[in-house]
Amino acid sequence: MSQHTRIHVIPWTMLCCLLVLLDWSNEGSCSQTSEATGECLTCHEALHPGIVQGWRKSHHARVSPSEAQKKPDLERRMSGTAVPDTLQNTAVGCFECHGMRADAHKDSFEHNGYTIHIVVSPDDCATCHEVERRQYRDNTMSFAHTNLVKNGLYQDLIASINSTMSFQGQSLKSVPPNEKTNADSCLFCHGTSISITGSAARETDFGEMTFPILSGWPNQGVGRINPDGSAGSCTSCHPRHDFSIAAARKPAACAECHIGPDVPAYKVFEASKHGAIYTSQESTWTFDAVPWTVGKDFSAPTCAACHASLLVNSAGEVMVERSHAFTDRIPWRILGLIYAHPHAAAPDNTNIRNSAGIPLPTELSGEPVAQFVITSEEQTKRKKQMQASCRGCHSSQWIENHWSGFENTIAETNAAVRTGTQIMAGIWEQGLVQGLPQKQSIFDDAVERTWTSLWLFYANTVRFASAMAGGGDYGVFANGRYFMSGAIMDLKDWMDGRMKVEEKPEQKK
Amino acid sequence: MSQHTRIHVIPWTMLCCLLVLLDWSNEGSCSQTSEATGECLTCHEALHPGIVQGWRKSHHARVSPSEAQKKPDLERRMSGTAVPDTLQNTAVGCFECHGMRADAHKDSFEHNGYTIHIVVSPDDCATCHEVERRQYRDNTMSFAHTNLVKNGLYQDLIASINSTMSFQGQSLKSVPPNEKTNADSCLFCHGTSISITGSAARETDFGEMTFPILSGWPNQGVGRINPDGSAGSCTSCHPRHDFSIAAARKPAACAECHIGPDVPAYKVFEASKHGAIYTSQESTWTFDAVPWTVGKDFSAPTCAACHASLLVNSAGEVMVERSHAFTDRIPWRILGLIYAHPHAAAPDNTNIRNSAGIPLPTELSGEPVAQFVITSEEQTKRKKQMQASCRGCHSSQWIENHWSGFENTIAETNAAVRTGTQIMAGIWEQGLVQGLPQKQSIFDDAVERTWTSLWLFYANTVRFASAMAGGGDYGVFANGRYFMSGAIMDLKDWMDGRMKVEEKPEQKK
């Protein structure tokens, strides 16, 4: 065994007095638990030890709102200024959240003498975290459900992906996807709409009990529509019952929804210099410090450092302010849409239409639709905000050159998508497959999928690699430029091949 | 340096008295080492420091069988009840395993006065771990070699993947793969069959010595056929000479074989909420506790927690029993075969045939062949066993809704595979490529590979994402539904394109 060892192999029998002290730090203040929460714990401690122990380790279990408010401004973890007196001096336990705002919740029900609800919502959390909740609402993510399900173009894409297809008489027929399929796919990240469809009696260890029946549940998508009408889910990033700031600051928090080829942020991070430093050093970093001190607490940014966290330098001076409006530092929208473009001006995108009436903030040529996107002044403001986090380690020239490389990538990837779109338009015009001009689905043919992958996967991946790493394997061979140029070649090759055949009039169908 | 620091940076010169205590915990009982093992260590400690040090840190090096048996039932790490007296009071060292059951081993040889063998097998381990060995034998994994190499359909797939192809006279010819190629590919995970092909003298640091020559070695596949005739390899999951329970409980243990698009369990885990919690918190968890206490030792399940481990709640009550029959908690087989279906009834699948005589437990339409799969009662039993591990953190409704989403996914992915298979059947019937009706390989044409990827990669991936995460990027864009539907479009597109050409009689060959 190495002389550089770890405390966790110390035989506890030999160090029990030390351990008593250690235990104190985590469990000391549980005396503040409310009577109601205490009653919850009587049964649920043994029933659901995973979440109860998670909660016991959390700040919620150990610090009451009144204590939390005494912290100096930069160290405060709660922003609520109107916490009801009844909540001020107890731990934030089961009942404090699941009993909050009972009247607002359609999923409220009677349970052992208490009225509680299943789905704790951002509006519940807002009681103590009102600034974060407001910021989150001003943020595209809270509209992730709505912006998806109310956009005809995306509905076409979803249908092409999720429908049940059958092969009848030499052609493919589709039946629209059922709710469970949509919940298990797109809405997993975007959020379901949770509704109460009835109530059911259920035999439990403690006799028969009645519970509301929820559809669209479980789900923790970022734009989830909750039974109280609010949108969002704080547990998306602060998982389960420890509601940990540390967990949200680690890149794994974002991986759940930002790992696939459509939005490979986690993979690009992993393969970036930042990611290499994180991976090799993170075990020595401090993830739960508020504020988060560059250099002292961590040496390379995680997703949160660039996109959300309050960062200070070693002198305690603020480098960048906390924000739960993740778009505050994002001037460009680089993913999910056909072209990269200045970010949408409002979080609710349901009214966006380009000049062709398509629900997109750009024309098919890539030109942004000015009224729906932020101004270049706003872009500059957001860019500066983002770059403030770079300054902890990098010089102005480094940052500017990096950024100009990124904006070059936006221009080049948009050019590639434009070229692919022109070929696709040619294929539609020739009637080789049915699409936009024929008012048919633009996602349900193999060649249309080649075009879709061009922008949804490859152009996006190149942009992420450029934005987050300044290039690298993900910019070239791991779904990057090799594939982006290859998709253009594939479109051209398919068109050429089919034209050669279709050209002969006797073969046309 | 942060005030939240770690012991491993404490200068040891300053804390040597503490370290002496720490060292004791790991190396204190090495005095129990047998004379034979002591002799092994004389040379091998310097020759192979990696494995010897691994062993020194292991339970095997520190706890004798007689000590291990004194533990209370729930804490016991060994299940053997008939350990020979000669082994009871020594550490489990080199000779105890490599000298075990010498007569049964065809790879036994004389080495410095001892008869030892190279390949330690599950039947050797059974001396102390008899329950685990028996469970493992009742388990599909122990038949991973046999079920693969004795299945004609899989042999066709392997040949199409591993054969040496050449291009002669405008057509592709194949020479069957050699043994090394098969060992380096499919049999790496499924296990080789190890045979002794002779013996060879070898010059060593200690003079000339003679060793048996093994073919199919090295290999640690889960269904390896060992020189003593047994099947399996405990080191697959408990790697090298620390035979650690902690290693087997971490998801990396499973990644070696469960990471590719055919069985993306590790990738899906990594991108799941469970994985996010694991990744961000696991450094604070306890992986070597027996029993494994939900909440106290860990906060989110790893592969082992759901599939194998003995779990207890904070009151020490058993939530789910340990099993090394990994199928005990698995009602559905979701991977590797054309359709998902109720799990095969027996671990040995070599006699399975559908009504068309194909070695599959389903018809080509997806219908399970009742006699070869478990009953719905057995499915229910296994489902309940699996769900017992969910209960540590989730409510009944959560679990049931999750499960019904998963079973919806099984139905939908099977429907997608059926549609793709109907197109493929059409392609074969039209003779566009040669396949099932022509009694030719069904895996050796480009379009057949499109069909294969549909079920072997995409349908599987969707199912894993649904089973383990309830959806997410892997369910849609990372080899998920986007690709599953896309493969159907590709099949249709290829068929249409080739039909247009073939249709003209003058072009037919």
Next chain:
Amino acid sequence: MSQHTRIHVIPWTMLCCLLVLLDWSNEGSCSQTSEATGECLTCHEALHPGIVQGWRKSHHARVSPSEAQKKPDLERRMSGTAVPDTLQNTAVGCFECHGMRADAHKDSFEHNGYTIHIVVSPDDCATCHEVERRQYRDNTMSFAHTNLVKNGLYQDLIASINSTMSFQGQSLKSVPPNEKTNADSCLFCHGTSISITGSAARETDFGEMTFPILSGWPNQGVGRINPDGSAGSCTSCHPRHDFSIAAARKPAACAECHIGPDVPAYKVFEASKHGAIYTSQESTWTFDAVPWTVGKDFSAPTCAACHASLLVNSAGEVMVERSHAFTDRIPWRILGLIYAHPHAAAPDNTNIRNSAGIPLPTELSGEPVAQFVITSEEQTKRKKQMQASCRGCHSSQWIENHWSGFENTIAETNAAVRTGTQIMAGIWEQGLVQGLPQKQSIFDDAVERTWTSLWLFYANTVRFASAMAGGGDYGVFANGRYFMSGAIMDLKDWMDGRMKVEEKPEQKK
């Protein structure tokens, strides 16, 4: 909270005396900082806390060259024998590196009374690390820029990937890629050529200052051409200002450039037994020990252990010498070129030509061009050097069988590439697309990309899986043999399809 806890949750107020001692170990010797460096820190400590704190934790900040030279040979971290007296007794701080060899640096400029440069180069580092610098220069990696940009074949590949394509009159036109695009893609890993294009005044917190303007910056590619004319970048693997040996020994260091399908070393490692052991145990290993003791410091090799590090056994005997010529242990070149072949004889490959005049060390049939590759004697020497690192854990037979499996894989993958290349040659000969015989790009058609992926992705991946793991999922389904054989089928399928159409004279264009 578990009794197996960690020091980082100890309330510091309770253990401050211990912490004072801990802090001492990291910051104690900062008094050695030179006056110049002290002046740098006055401003930059607050401006760039990330890198300054990184440096403060580094050996550079704590150990002067004269102290470092006093270490016993095996423990020495610096090899310089001619360190100037002026540097001997100060910490290696900002000015010691950024002020080094001012006259040699075209990026030198006046900054607050000091002449400093931005880009610290391997020739600067050579002052204290001369052996490592010399080894690195003898190494293909230091020619990564030059070997790429001076090779016509690669330039064709880069152009096909990075050019701006447009669709005009039914055909694709290309404009060569701009510098930023190349820097953001291939040159990110291979290294840019940094040039000084002028100087600019910039408003700073401390008034207006003038800085040189660099193009090709930032970049840390391994073959970067620096403003002092040297090639390479030590920070590629020893990132940022802690210049940590630990970071370079962790596999994440290599992931930045060795993760994509063209060179999937990191992914294969992750899915190997070595990777599984690393992932589950590395938190208990010691990564900054010199020498690095097998078994004691680590239990499974990382990239560095096999390719670079000085390894000793538990008796302190050298198992393999340190080398920064990463090719010293590599007999075969398995990536990046059409065929695997004995490694190139010299690091500078710019003069390599095969008999057809193509800048490749093999013929198109795969035969190596003897004059440009190492001899079989040199291959044997390198193989033995590599195998020395295997011996820490594995027997001779294990190692030899593993190796013979690997060389079988080289032969089999080369055969597959040869078959694919023959089909591609047939396609070119038939004029189905324009390529080698027509002296046109061999990378700009969809079917040429299928051929490129065959060798650049799939054959490579199979070889990496075989070399590093002995097989596994990456050898078969994760870009492995399934895809390698599939690409051959795709080539054949495309050829057949197009031949059927082209065959009819009236359709030929």
